[in-house]
Amino acid sequence: MLTIGIGATVITRTATNNSELFTRLIIGVLIYSTILSQQSFNNSxxxxxxxxxLFHTNNLINGIEMYIYIISILLILFLIGRKDLVAEYRLVLGFSILGAITLIESYDIYSTFLAIELQSLSLYVIATITRKEATAAGLKYFLLGSLSSAIFLLGLVIIYSLTGVTQYDGFNILYALPSNELGIIISGETESYNKLCNVGITFIAIGLLFKIGAAPFHSWAPDVYDNVPTIITSWLAIMGKISILSFIFVFSTTGVFAESLESFSLLTISATLSLLIGSILGLVQYKIKRLLAYSSISHLGFLLIGLSIDSGLAASSFLFYMFQYWLSLISIFAILIYYESGNSSIRSVSNLGFLKFNPALIFALIISLFSLTGIPPLIGFFGKQMILYTSLLNGYYFISTVAICTSVISAAYYLRIVKTIGFVGVDNGGDGTEFSISTIKESNISNKSLSWIISIISLMTLSVFQTPSLLLNLAQHFVLNNLF
Incomplete structure (x- = not known):
């Protein structure tokens, strides 16, 4: 259905140049695709x-697809009323979503590589579609993204050269064979075979970690996020990561590579570095989007902790953390986009002082920031609590200590934003961006979709403490019924 909808949008593009029509058409396709995924969801x-x-589906994949569709709809609602983005931008977003969905459903190394490249190429185009000054950032994104694709492809080639199969169920069969039978298949070189397989899996993991911007492969993220428009940053920071993280989740939990990833502790090492780098380097950032980039690196550390632990509770913790984190981030981006108008944009943290003219937005932004910090009783607190509890329960004491310490450190730059919007006057920030009361009133476009998004997410963030067990048990029940 998603493919048919994108094809219809491309055909419609030849007949009209109405951007709003494309926006509503893409939203309609996504809503119908969500309904189809929900109908495919059953007890089997x-x-x-x-x-x-080439592809496969089950309840777990259908559930993740519905979540991606909903997040995509929320982000595409940002485009309503925008005249500065060409109509083709909506088409590229459609191809990006198509790549994300096919990646999650991929069950063959061919379909996996093609899906991840479809999504990546769409993101490269999105990054450079509007501003001339975004060309340098987009080129850096393209070059490093191409490098990560090459590393990922190298890992797939190594695995294929050793096994001779392309579908993941073939890997499962080979991996399930006893060592002596496996030795017969590969001429008695069982130990060398396992080492080479681990090398291939390592390259695959490095390529995927590169694409989501996890440390130590994060250098491209702050520059790209800061030099593209905020509305594009929101898509890169959210949709560029959800599908790959979901693929790693299915890949490492149900596939042949689960034990190898755990034995390498590659995800654990990346999680530790992401927590440290994202929290410490975020303290010296004064540009709001660079700060959000390092914040996302820090939160990737928590998500990778959930991925690196092989248990049902860790899987449910990962799903719950992913659910609450992206929603809070969408709320923050919606607030930033709400006030952007013309050539004016929010570049530095000091620019956020203008929010004092709208107390409701101040309250919504503080709620989202406190949720990212993990302050109880907001939804972000329960997400971090589940990850840390699972980590301690499985004996990951060192990384749990690092996560707690870095959470305290990262709270400093979140609180600096709260200080700016609550106690500091409106400041241009020295970056040439001018804000005044008249500019703020003009830029306060009556975008009802953004208002509804901010209101609903803020309400969810606040109200979860009344029945936190509802979402926690739902995530755990969902995983236990689909994986174990």
Whole structure:
């Protein structure tokens, strides 16, 4: 359905140049795709192959697809009323979503590589579609993204050269064989075979970590996020990561590579570095989007902790943390986009002083920031609590200590934003951006969609403490019924 909808949008593009029509058409396609995924969701945990085994689906994948569709709809609602983005931008977003969905459903190394490249190429185009000054950032994104694709492809080639199969169920069969039988298949070189397989899996993991901007492969993220428009930053920071993280989740939990990833502790090392780098380097950032980039690196550390632990509770913790984190980030981006108008944009933290003219937005932004910090009783607190509890329960004491310490450190730059919007006057920030009361009133466009998004997410962030067990039990029940 998503493919048909994008094709219809491309055909419509030849007949009209109405950007609003494309926005509403993409939203309609996503809503219908969400309904279809919901109807496919049933009580069966059986794998359903598609197109001869190139793709597969089950309840877990259908649930993640619905979540991606909902997040995509919220982000595309940002485009309503925007005249500064060409109509083709909506088409590229559609291809990006198509790449994300096919990546999650991929069950073959061919379909996996093609899906991840479809999404990546769409993101490269999005990063450079509007501003001339974004060309340098987009070029850096393209070059490093191409490098990560090459590393990822190298890992796939190594695995294929050793096994001779392309579908993941073939890897599962080979991995399940006893060592002596496996030795017969590979001429008695079992130990060398396992080492080479681990090398291939390492390259695959490095390529994926590169694409989501996890440390130590994070250098491109702050520059790219800061030099593209905020509305594009929101798409890169959210949709550019959800699908890959979800793929790693299915890949490392149900696939052949689960034990190898755990034995390498590659995800654990990346999680530790992400927590340290994201929290410490974020303290010296004064540009709001660079700060959010390092904040996302820090939160990736928590998500990678959930991925690196092999247990049902860790899987449910990962899903719950992913759910609450992206919603809080959408609320923050919606507030930033709400006031952007013309050539005026929010570059530095000191620019946020203008929010004092709208107390409701101050309250919504503080709620989202406190949720990211993990202050109880907001939803972000329960997300971090689940990750830390699972980590301690499985004996990951060192990384749990690092996560607690870095959470305290990262609270400093969140509180600096609260100080700016509450106690500091309106400041241009020295970056050439001029804000005045008249500019603020003009830029306060009556975008009802943004208002509804901010209001609903803020309400969810506040109200979860009344029945936190509802969402926690739902995530755990969802995982136990689909994976174990």
């Amino acid at each position: 945990i059986q794998e359903i192959p598609i197109l001869g085994g």
